[in-house]
Structure formats: structure tokens, C-alpha cells
Amino acid sequence: MRRQSSLLLLSSAALAAVLFIGPVARAATADPRPTAEDVVTFDASDVNSFSGAFLAGRTAxxxxxxxxxxxxxxxxxxxxxxNLEIRERLMISLLLNGDFEDGLKEADALKEDAAVERITKIVRGLDALRDKKFDTAKKVLAYDGPNDLDRLTHQLLSAWADIGAGKGKRAMANVANLKGPAWYKVFTSYQLGAMALVTGDIGTARQHLNTAVTNNEAVATAPDTFMRAVMALARLEAAAGNKQKALDAIAVGDGMVANYAPLKALRQSIEKGEKPQQQVTNAAEGAASVLFSIGGALNRQGAEDMxxxxxxxxxxxxxxSADTLILLGGIAEKLEQPERAIKxxxxxxxxxxxxxxxELQLGVTLxxxxxxxxxxxxxxxxxxxxxxDIRSYIAYGSVLSEAKDYKAMAETYDKAVEVIGPVPKPGDWSVxxxxxxxxxxxxxxxxxxxNFRKALELNPEQPQVLNYLGYSLVDMSKNLEEGLDMIRRAVDARxxxxxxxxxLGWAYYRMGKFDDAVTELERAVQLRAGDATINDHLGDAYWxxxxxxxxxxxxxxxLVSEGEDINREHIKEKIERGLPPLDPNATTADRSPAEPAAPPPPAPANPDKKS
Structure with missing residues (x-):
């Protein structure tokens, strides 16, 4: 099936162990929290019992x-x-809604509650750090438990408390000596570079940021942190008067993540001879960067609350921090809260x-x-x-796709290809x-x-392209073996x-391998329950x-599931009459229903975005 999720680790038990909460934002920007005008709320005054309020609250x-x-x-x-359970849930809801001051009050009230100790310790510790009570923050944030993620987070936050207290050498030594899994290095290299910058040790900062930028695992594990490291290194070199080294750092980032607009803006600034300010300039911003880095790395389907x-x-x-706001907007979109995302x-x-x-994402969300x-x-x-800016065409193409104006969509991408020129980069595959x-x-x-084959030439194992092209070939009974191989590679990747x-299941069906089709389509239904096309395919295979x-x-x-592109009249006919008998003399390529499956909606304009 060619459809993709639209244009943004842990079990529920583990989730409660890693909820990191902090104090209220003191921003001059617009408040993105939802208000009564944004959400049609349940009228609590209509509730006349504890159980009614609790159950309705849990549903919300x-x-x-x-x-x-x-x-x-x-x-x-x-x-x-x-009732402690209700107060715990209230605290978490307040923090998820961005009501930090009220959430902090609840955390103070629950500081002796062992069930949420990890949450309340982080809340109180970061409040102290924000208020420059660094010794208090260190004491509150102390952690000696077994959880790798908790240990990394607490140690980095404690180190930033030391930075704020003027104990930079101790802070960096503690982070450098931190023992843990190999993936720690992805985060500690950038954090050590940022700490050295704040303390004024430019040589040490350059060393650690170069380590972060040349870590091949960083792009896959924590791409947001990788780009922060690239930009921090470029700013460092620009400030030191090393313009070419700054541009070289940007080129490394551009080679890993093509068309990254902030990098383009930074390059333009440095080319003009400007010396842009570092993103992290103090302990509070450093602590914020820890939470941003880990949150960004964990950003995937099912982990939205965390x-x-x-x-x-x-x-x-x-x-x-703009990148934090943009990631929060992306999560709001995944939770189907577009108005909040726009804010x-x-x-x-x-x-x-x-x-x-x-602005680009705002346009798509509109x-x-x-x-x-x-x-x-x-x-x-x-x-x-x-x-x-190629991303402008991609965003506009997404809106045209949503409106099913495929002629204008094609024309838009024609213009984008003209802008790309005769030698496209690997990152241009999505165009x-x-x-x-x-x-x-x-x-x-x-x-x-x-165009599909050009996309694969630029990004040979891109699973969405393999899936879309492979599905198309199989559904048209063209190059069946090649199409099946592409789909298998896509399944291996995802x-x-x-x-x-x-x-994959539909490919087996089209080839007459009905038992294999049932096996894969049953798994697809489990993975994506309630999708009309998958249910339809499984029905055919069962028959x-x-x-x-x-x-x-x-x-x-x-008939009752999601999917506006299915042929409901054809499905009703199958329910009434079943599928026609197979022609025993037909080739496997011809073993298909009387009518081919309805084409699914197109992939999103930003198909590499996390979901």
C-alpha cells in the first residue's frame, strides 16, 4: 500500500520514570498554550461525583x-x-499544557510522594537552577538509580548547575568521565562543547564540537543535536575570525541534512562577515539544550507525551529557542491539534x-x-x-496534494527541479x-x-520510495519480481x-501466493487497525x-473503517457475491480481483519527517 503517515521506546511504566518537568517559561513571544477558546471543553460544573470527574478526566x-x-x-x-493519584495526574496535565507555575506548585505538594519522586525532583531541581540556586539544584537533581537515560539526563543537568556556580572544570570532568552505553557519546560531545563555550574555553569547545560533528551515529540517533553541534562549531569559528572553517563546518552539516533552512541562514550571515551569537550562553539555556536533545532523539510515534x-x-x-517551538508544533500536529501547532x-x-x-510548516498546517x-x-x-529554497516548493506541493490538484502539484515540482539544476544532491530525492x-x-x-527511479538513484534504500514504486509495479502487474524485491527491502527497513x-501482502496476492498474502496482511491489520484498504485486501486474501x-x-x-479512496460499491458487491472464480489457465500476474485495488492517497510532502 502506497499510503504514508501525514505531515513530527518506552513502555507506559517506563514513561512515568522519565517525565522531566520544569518551571514556567518567561517569554516575550506569544503563549502557545491552549485556552478555553481553542478547545471545546467538558463543563466540569455538570459533574456531580468523584467517579464521574475522574473517569471523564482520564478520557480527556x-x-x-x-x-x-x-x-x-x-x-x-x-x-x-x-487523593494522590488525582493530584499526580493533575500535575502532569498542567505540565503537558505548559502551565509550569501551577505544575510546580503541585510538584512541591507531592515532593514526598515516592510514586512521582523522579518527576518532582526534576521539577524542583530545574526551578532552582532557573533561579540560580545552583547548590540546591545539585542536591535535588542527584541520582544514583539504574536507568541509563535518567543517569545521563541528571548528570548533564547537574553539570550545568555546576557551570552556573562557576565550577566549570568539575562539571566537564564529571560529564567526560560518565560511564554508560555507547550512545551517550552522541549527547555528551555536544554538551561538553557547549559547556566549554559558556566557560570561555574555546580550544576545548572546538575539540568537543568537532568530535560531535564527525560522529557518524549522531545524524541517525539525534539529528537535532547533530545540527546544533554543526551550528555551534560554525559560530565558534566565525567568532574567531576563521570564516572558511565556519563555512566548512556548515558544508559538513549540509552534506548530512540537505536544505536545512537554519543552516542556509547561518551560512548567509557568516558570508556577510557577521558573527552570530551562540545559542547556549548560560546554565539555564544549557539545561534546556539537554532536554531538547533527548526529547528530540526520542520523538517518535507513541512517545508524544514524554x-x-x-x-x-x-x-x-x-x-x-526556535527549534524547541517547532518540535512542539510538530507533536501538536501528530496529536491532531493543528490550532495549537499554529500557535x-x-x-x-x-x-x-x-x-x-x-512559516513553511504553518502554511501546511493552515x-x-x-x-x-x-x-x-x-x-x-x-x-x-x-x-x-526547495522546502518552499515541497510545502506548497503538500498543500496541492491535499487538495488533489495534481496538475499544479506536478508543475510546482517541475519548478523545484529547475532550481535544483542538472546535478541534484542526495537530499533532493524527495522532490x-x-x-x-x-x-x-x-x-x-x-x-x-x-522520477521514482531518480529518487532511488539519489537515495537507494529509501523505504517509502521502494514501497511506492514497488507497490505500483505490482498493482499494474509490471515487473512483478522487481516490485516484490523493492517492497521486501522496504519491509526490512520498516x-x-x-x-x-x-x-508486501498485496504483492503476494497479485502473484497468486495467497497463503503468504494472508500471513502478511494479517500482520498489516494488526499494525494498522481500522484502515479500510488493508481490511479490503485481507478480505480478498481470505476469500x-x-x-x-x-x-x-x-x-x-x-466499509466502516477509515479510507476515503476505497470503492465502497465494489466492496458491497463482493459482500453479496464474493470474488469471481480464478481462471485456471491464467498466469500468476493475472490472478487479481475483477477490479484493482483503489489507489491510496499520496505520501506526505516531507516523507522523511519522524512519526
Whole structure:
């Protein structure tokens, strides 16, 4: 199945052990927290029992409607003021909503509660650090437990408390001597560089930042931290008068993460002879960078609450940090809170090098709220302001894709390819991928296929391209073995992606390997429950292996599941009559339903974004 998730580790038990919370942000930017005007809340005054308030609060909590959860938990406490579980949930909801001062009050009240000790220690410790009570912060943040992530986080935060207290050598020695898994190095190298910069030790800072920038694992493990290290090194060299070394550092970053707008803005500034200020200049900003780095590295599907807490703390300690606001916006989008996402994007400082990224993402999010024309005008203006910025075309193409205006989408990516020129970089694969999708949707396969293959030439094992092209080849009964091989490689890269696993199952089906199809499609349904196309595919496979009652059940599920592109009339016909008998003389390539599967929606304009 070609569909992809749209345009942003731990078990639930472990989650409670790593909730890091901090004090309130003192920012001059717009407040991105939701208000009663943003969320249709449950009226707590209508609740007349403790159980009613608690259950409704938990429901709101699970739905990430923190404002409603806060109101209901407070109502529950009116009935039972001493209930620790409710107070714990209230504290967490307040912090997730960005209400740090109120969350801090609850943390102080719960400081003797062993169930949330790790949370309250972090809250109180970071509050002390923010208020420059560094010795107090050290005592509160002390940790001697077994959790690797906790140990790394506490040690780095404690080191920044030492930095604030003027004990830089001790801080850096403790971090340098920190024992733990190999992945610690990804984070400690950058942090040691940032600490050396704050203490004025430029030589040591250069050494550690170079280590961070040349760590091959850093891009895959913590790309946000890697880019911070690249930019910190470039700023260091620019400030030291080493303009070419600064540009060389930027070139390293550009080679790893193409079209990264903040890097482009930094290059332009340095080329003008400017000496941009470092992002981390004090202990509070340093502590914020710890939480940003770890939160960014853990940012994936299912970890939204945990990551939000890391980033909300980071924002509290460093409210001017644009990359934190953008990641928070991305999480709000994944939680289907576009209005809140727009507030985060709008809060990025106007003079930030990341302002353009926030403007681009804001345009895409406007489209998701139904404001398609406003989104188009917004993104067209961004293209006009900098026609060389490929990301502008990608964002605009995403809006056109959402509107199913594939002709305009193809034309937009034609312009992007012109800007790229005759020698595209590996990072430009997504432009060709998206142009291929536009042509495929226009039923111009002769133009679509070369673009997909160009995307693979630039990024040979990109799973989304392998899946989309492989699925297309199989669904058209063209180059079946090649298509199957592509899909298998995509599954190897992303074994838990239900859409890609569905592609493999459907490939087996089209080749007449119905038992193999059932195996893969059953797994796809487990991975992506409630998707109409996957249910439809599994129903077809069940029918072919003689499991006809189960086939009808899956077809009925398809009718009530998500998926606007399925052919509902055809599914109803299958429920009534089943599938036609197979022609025993047909080749395996012809062993397909009377009507091919409906094409799924296109991939997102930013297909490499974390989900």
C-alpha cells in the first residue's frame, strides 16, 4: 500500500520514570498554550461525583485534551482533596499544557510522594537552577538509580548547575568521565562543547564540537543535536575570525541534512562577515539544550507525551529557542491539534534563522485546518521571497496534494527541479519522489516512473520510495519480481509500518501466493487497525484461501473503517457475491480481483519527517 503517515521506546511504566518537568517559561513571544477558546471543553460544573470527574478526566487525558483534564481533575479533588493519584495526574496535565507555575506548585505538594519522586525532583531541581540556586539544584537533581537515560539526563543537568556556580572544570570532568552505553557519546560531545563555550574555553569547545560533528551515529540517533553541534562549531569559528572553517563546518552539516533552512541562514550571515551569537550562553539555556536533545532523539510515534514534557521544560528554561517551538508544533500536529501547532509556529521569534521553517510548516498546517486558499497564498509568498529554497516548493506541493490538484502539484515540482539544476544532491530525492506521485496520480506513468527511479538513484534504500514504486509495479502487474524485491527491502527497513507490510501482502496476492498474502496482511491489520484498504485486501486474501466468512467480515470492516479512496460499491458487491472464480489457465500476474485495488492517497510532502 502506497499510503504514508501525514505531515513530527518506552513502555507506559517506563514513561512515568522519565517525565522531566520544569518551571514556567518567561517569554516575550506569544503563549502557545491552549485556552478555553481553542478547545471545546467538558463543563466540569455538570459533574456531580468523584467517579464521574475522574473517569471523564482520564478520557480527556488519553485524548490529549489537557485543558479539559485539568478542569476535571480539579473537580475530582473537590470531592477528595487527599487523593494522590488525582493530584499526580493533575500535575502532569498542567505540565503537558505548559502551565509550569501551577505544575510546580503541585510538584512541591507531592515532593514526598515516592510514586512521582523522579518527576518532582526534576521539577524542583530545574526551578532552582532557573533561579540560580545552583547548590540546591545539585542536591535535588542527584541520582544514583539504574536507568541509563535518567543517569545521563541528571548528570548533564547537574553539570550545568555546576557551570552556573562557576565550577566549570568539575562539571566537564564529571560529564567526560560518565560511564554508560555507547550512545551517550552522541549527547555528551555536544554538551561538553557547549559547556566549554559558556566557560570561555574555546580550544576545548572546538575539540568537543568537532568530535560531535564527525560522529557518524549522531545524524541517525539525534539529528537535532547533530545540527546544533554543526551550528555551534560554525559560530565558534566565525567568532574567531576563521570564516572558511565556519563555512566548512556548515558544508559538513549540509552534506548530512540537505536544505536545512537554519543552516542556509547561518551560512548567509557568516558570508556577510557577521558573527552570530551562540545559542547556549548560560546554565539555564544549557539545561534546556539537554532536554531538547533527548526529547528530540526520542520523538517518535507513541512517545508524544514524554517528548512533550521534555520539550515543554526546555521551552520553560529557554523560551527563545526556535527549534524547541517547532518540535512542539510538530507533536501538536501528530496529536491532531493543528490550532495549537499554529500557535507554536507563530511563536518562533521573527529574527530567528528558523523562522522560515516555522512559516513553511504553518502554511501546511493552515491547509490541514481547512484554510486551503490562505495556506496557498502564504506559501506562494514564501516561494516568491526566496525562489531558491526547495522546502518552499515541497510545502506548497503538500498543500496541492491535499487538495488533489495534481496538475499544479506536478508543475510546482517541475519548478523545484529547475532550481535544483542538472546535478541534484542526495537530499533532493524527495522532490523527485513527490513529482513522481503527482504524475502517477495524473495517470502519466511514463513520467512518474523515471522520477521514482531518480529518487532511488539519489537515495537507494529509501523505504517509502521502494514501497511506492514497488507497490505500483505490482498493482499494474509490471515487473512483478522487481516490485516484490523493492517492497521486501522496504519491509526490512520498516518492519512495523502497516502500510508497507500491506504492500508486501498485496504483492503476494497479485502473484497468486495467497497463503503468504494472508500471513502478511494479517500482520498489516494488526499494525494498522481500522484502515479500510488493508481490511479490503485481507478480505480478498481470505476469500482465495477458502476462509469466506472471515472475508465477508473484513469487507464489512472496510466499509466502516477509515479510507476515503476505497470503492465502497465494489466492496458491497463482493459482500453479496464474493470474488469471481480464478481462471485456471491464467498466469500468476493475472490472478487479481475483477477490479484493482483503489489507489491510496499520496505520501506526505516531507516523507522523511519522524512519526
Amino acid at each position: 487525558d488519553v485524548d490529549h485534551d489537557y485543558l479539559t483534564a485539568i478542569s476535571l481533575y480539579r473537580k475530582a479533588l473537590d470531592f477528595d482533596p487527599a 517528548v512533550s514534557l521534555y520539550l515543554q521544560i526546555s521551552h520553560a528554561l529557554d523560551p527563545k 507554536f509556529y507563530s511563536s518562533v521569534p521573527v529574527d530567528s534563522p528558523m523562522r522560515r521553517i516555522s 491547509s490541514e485546518t481547512g484554510k486551503a486558499e490562505e495556506a496557498k497564498q502564504h506559501l506562494k509568498a514564501l516561494i516568491d521571497s526566496d525562489p531558491s 523527485f519522489f513527490q513529482r513522481g506521485i503527482a504524475f502517477e496520480r495524473l495517470k502519466q506513468w511514463d513520467k512518474a516512473e523515471p 518492519p512495523d509500518d502497516g502500510y508497507i507490510v500491506d504492500s 482465495r484461501v477458502g476462509r469466506k466468512l472471515e472475508a465477508v467480515y473484513q469487507w464489512n470492516r472496510a
